[in-house]
Amino acid sequence: MTTNTNDILVLGATGKTGRRLVRRLREQGASVRAASRSSAVRFDWTEPATWEPAVAGAAAVYLITPEEAEPVHDFVGRAAAAGVRRFVTLSGRGMDLVGEDFGRGMAAGEQAVRESGAEWTILRPNNFNQNFSEDLWHQPLRDGRLALPIGDVPETFVDVDDVAEVAATVLTRDGHAGRVYELSGPRGLTFREATETIARATGRTIDYVELTPDEYRAELRGLGYPEPFVRAFSALFDLHREGHTSEPVDGVRQVLGREPRAFEAYVERAAKAGAWS
16 A cells, blocks of 8 residues: 555444445545455454554544444554544534443544644534434335334534535644544434424435334334343433534634535435435
């Protein structure tokens, strides 16, 4: 593998933010190493032998952490020792409030980059718009029923393209070291309103069903999800019901100098592309 000292290593390069970030950086002329278990630059959190070849000579790292916290500090320490001067880590809004059951890897990523001795920036986005069309709630919407334990508490969903653009900016420009950017969309929508917006755009009947937390856990278990997943998503919706992520924040505007993309615009694009057909 050919490397140079200006390379940007993007972990999770086949994921929602990673693949968009790789494309944006390359369009800007940056030298990018797109890394994942299936990429040409192979990176596997469970195989430390893949870490050093991926990071050797890189100047910056976009850090997507695994669910487990255990390998994160070791990797970040090795990367900093290898000469990485800048880390941008993807976390989640409310990460300082959510507790032990959700996001242990993201919390470890935040701590590890703060302690690395390198420049660091932390991105804490709301739930992604694209969770409705690429995973999580995609299949339930296609099946015509989304059932969650959230009530009428709004969520300020953020577009993944905005998150990727913010990440590209803070990876390649100075002035963002030591900053924590919370990223949201321009306004809050309840999950019921989001579901109704998608239904109107597709011309389909899609029901939103409100569950109690116990009913939600029972549905997840009935679908075969393992208990750690059940606890994690229960903790996430506990956070949302408390309203900690319900108000818009200005992180996108701080970094990009513009307003974030609207949920309705995302739905229009995704519906035209056949996301819920």
